Amino acid sequence: MAFALLCALQSTSAFAETDKEIRQEPIFPIPLHSEVNTSKAELGERLFFDLRLSKNSELACSSCHQPDAGGDDNIASHHTINTPTIFNVKFNFRQNWDGSVKTLDEQIDLAVRNQHVFKNSWDDIIVTLSQDNELKNDFLEIYLDGITRQNIIDALVEFEKTLITPNSRFDKYLRYDDDALSAEEIEGYEIFKELGCISCHQGINVGGNLYQKFGVFYNYIAERGEIKKTDYGRMNATNRQMDAFVFKVPSLRNIAVTAPYLHDGSAETLEEAIIIMGRTQLGRTLTAEETQSIKAFLITLTGEYKNIPLDDPS
Ligand code: HEC
Ligand code: HEC
Numbered sequence: 001m002a003f004a005l006l007c008a009l010q011s012t013s014a015f016a017e018t019d020k021e022i023r024q025e026p027i028f029p030i031p032l033h034s035e036v037n038t039s040k041a042e043l044g045e046r047l048f049f050d051l052r053l054s055k056n057s058e059l060a061c062s063s064c065h066q067p068d069a070g071g072d073d074n075i076a077s078h079h080t081i082n083t084p085t086i087f088n089v090k091f092n093f094r095q096n097w098d099g100s101v102k103t104l105d106e107q108i109d110l111a112v113r114n115q116h117v118f119k120n121s122w123d124d125i126i127v128t129l130s131q132d133n134e135l136k137n138d139f140l141e142i143y144l145d146g147i148t149r150q151n152i153i154d155a156l157v158e159f160e161k162t163l164i165t166p167n168s169r170f171d172k173y174l175r176y177d178d179d180a181l182s183a184e185e186i187e188g189y190e191i192f193k194e195l196g197c198i199s200c201h202q203g204i205n206v207g208g209n210l211y212q213k214f215g216v217f218y219n220y221i222a223e224r225g226e227i228k229k230t231d232y233g234r235m236n237a238t239n240r241q242m243d244a245f246v247f248k249v250p251s252l253r254n255i256a257v258t259a260p261y262l263h264d265g266s267a268e269t270l271e272e273a274i275i276i277m278g279r280t281q282l283g284r285t286l287t288a289e290e291t292q293s294i295k296a297f298l299i300t301l302t303g304e305y306k307n308i309p310l311d312d313p314s
Contacts, residue, residue: 017175022174023175023176026193026198026202027174027198028204029174030088030091030166030204032166034090036162041155041158041159043158044155045162047156049062052128054120070087070257071258072086074259075265080230081263084097087253088253088254089163090104090160091251092208092209092251093209093248097230098233098234098246098248099248100236104156105157109153122149125149126147129152142155163305167304168300168301186297187297188292188294188298197282201252206252206253207248207253208249211247212246212247212281214263215245215280216281218280218283224266228264230263230264231263232245233245233263247263270295278290
């Protein structure tokens with residue numbers, strides 16, 4: 001009886017998974033719950049969809065990072081670089097393709113002032129938002145000093161912490177659900193490890209935790225041509241030649257729903273992206289079977305937001 005109770009408690013406990021509860025693999029599952037201040041996150045969610053953060057109310061964060069479209073905008077290049085998904089950003093060690101931004105706070109400050117994003121100033125945002133009495137009061141209920149730059153950022157970051165996608169089929173497999181994956185999908189994961197994709201794409205975000213050169217074996221960017229400033233990646237932040245074409249290894253979570261791919265959006269399909277990776281990062285021409293198996297595995301990384309799978313068609 002006592003034993004049965006203990007087991008029941010363990011299986012329902014969502015927090016602090018032990019080594020016994022998850023497979024020992026180089027990829028870790030996304031926690032089923034995130035600890036957030038819900039009133040701040042709710043305020044942040046409203047701001048995320050609020051056009052008034054941008055100059056002339058042209059855009060909201062959600063215009064480019066659409067939570068119901070994989071967290072990105074599904075277009076090749078909004079301005080200079082492909083829009084990454086907003087999901088699971090809190091697990092990245094740095095933000096943006098080149099990893100030049102250290103924190104989510106800093107990322108928001110830059111987005112607000114960037115000429116390609118909100119083209120705005122904090123002074124103007126605060127004046128505009130302060131005309132909204134309801135919003136003003138809602139801020140005052142949480143923050144003593146009301147609508148300020150810091151509090152807007154704080155609420156947005158709190159909301160970003162809720163933008164996680166647990167419960168992918170791959171995470172269920174990691175939690176010992178033996179029916180979660182098909183034989184082909186497991187085979188795809190084995191190939192992903194054997195070939196060495198895993199050496200760069202691993203950890204909780206299947207990426208997002210290190211820098212690597214794009215084009216270790218083969219200069220894809222040179223062949224594509226028309227090299228732009230953004231192609232130089234990390235070199236733009238450090239001015240060191242050795243950082244040319246170095247990028248943050250992107251997360252592969254939800255990759256099936258975030259086409260197009262690569263920092264320049266030049267790969268339209270997942271197959272293309274996989275084949276390019278084989279050539280550029282591993283010096284290999286992948287067979288059609290290898291490509292299909294890896295793709296089958298990558299599709300299992302699609303998780304759930306608000307309990308609905310990101311690839312739910314409805
Ligand atoms: C005009 C489209 C657009 C809007 C509006 C926009 N973003 Fe972005 N966002 C981008 C692009 C493009 C990048 C990649 C920039 C880069 O790597 O240089 C990005 C990057 C990010 C990242 C880093 C993700 C990663 O994986 O590295 C975060 C976080 C983010 N945006 C949050 C926000 C928030 C919060 C807002 C609203 C305050 C916002 N964005 C508004 C297009 C947009
Ligand atoms: C040496 C490190 C490294 C290895 C090995 C590697 N990748 Fe990548 N991967 C990267 C980097 C860096 C990028 C970003 C490239 C860019 O600038 O667009 C990337 C991008 C990707 C993307 C596109 C992500 C997006 O959001 O657009 C996919 C898909 C991908 N890799 C899959 C794979 C697969 C599959 C393998 C094995 C066949 C692999 N990678 C091997 C470093 C690596």
